[in-house]
Amino acid sequence: MKKVIIIMSAIVMIAAYNSKGADRMEGGYAGTKDQGHDEVVYNFLKHFSYEQYYWAYDFQFTSINNSRVDAMDFAIFAGHGNQWFISTTSGGVNLATAGNTSNKGYGDWNCEFIAFESCDVVPSPLEQADWWSNWVKDGAVFDGLHQACGFRTLSWQSTDQDITDYYGSAIHSGYGVWQSWFDAINNEGRGDELGACVMNPTCQFDTHASFVADPAPGDQRLHIWYQY
Known part of the structure; x- marks a missing residue:
């Protein structure tokens, strides 16, 4: 069983709880387009009546994110x-x-949660002493976003599709967002795959079906859970 620990950095004390x-x-x-990542994505989406399923292009995450990711x-x-x-x-x-x-980060328009089935995207304090500022500084993606989940280590293509399948099922069933990510890795991942999730501290008990109000503009507090 992989363990989790918690780190929190309180920067600005503003939040809403509705x-x-x-x-x-x-x-x-x-x-x-040729390494099975479309299947990895679909194994999450198939648990929902999803709205978007695309090959990833830069603009979906940047200049037109309000029409795509956000x-x-x-x-995912x-x-x-x-x-x-x-x-x-x-x-x-x-x-x-x-x-x-002009589309800003994620959350100013709609997005609450984003998951990255990718190597290393969410470093923990074990990899980077300053693990938080690149998420919340001006121009970064936390702009009302509640949680971002990923790996602090390599993720392996041999397990990716099983992790996202388990994760989609758990999220659809109403379990916690970051908690389900760790459960999916524990149950379907390799022993050397370790997850990490960053979030506004008010949002750590969110589910896809029920979540608190968006963090207030300028709230740069960030909280991390990671596996070790």
């Missing part, structure tokens, strides 16, 4: 990655600067 209830929208984005309540990406970086069919997206367009 619950929401409505139909949810899901979208998935595959980073390559139009969804829950977005599968493809190659690195710390705060994802590779797409048109190049790649630096998540530390993806909000430097």
Whole structure:
């Protein structure tokens, strides 16, 4: 059994706690066209009546994210990655600067949750002492976003599709967002695959069906759970 620990950085103390209830929208984005990432994405989406299922292009995460990633309540990406970086069919997206367009980051329009089935995208304090600022600084992607889930280690293509299948089922069943991510890795991943999830501290008990109000503009608090 993999363990989890918690780190929290309190930067700005502003939050709202109203619950929401409505139909949810899901979208998935595959980073390559010939390595099975489309299947990895679909194995999550098939548990929902999803709205978007696309090959991943940079603009979906940057200049028109309000019509793509940020139009969804829950977005998932599968493809190659690195710390705060994802590779797409048109190049790649630096998540530390993806909000430097008129569409801003994620959450100012709609998105609450995003998951990255990719290597290394969400570093923990074990990889980066400053694990938080590239998520919440000006021009980054936390702009009302509740949670981002991914790996702090390599993720393996031999298990990716099983992890997203388990994850989609758990999310559809109403389990916690980051908690289900770790459960999926524990049950379907390799022993050397370790997850990490960053979130506004008010949002750590969110589910896809029931979540608190968006963090207030300028709230740069961030909380991390990671496996070790």
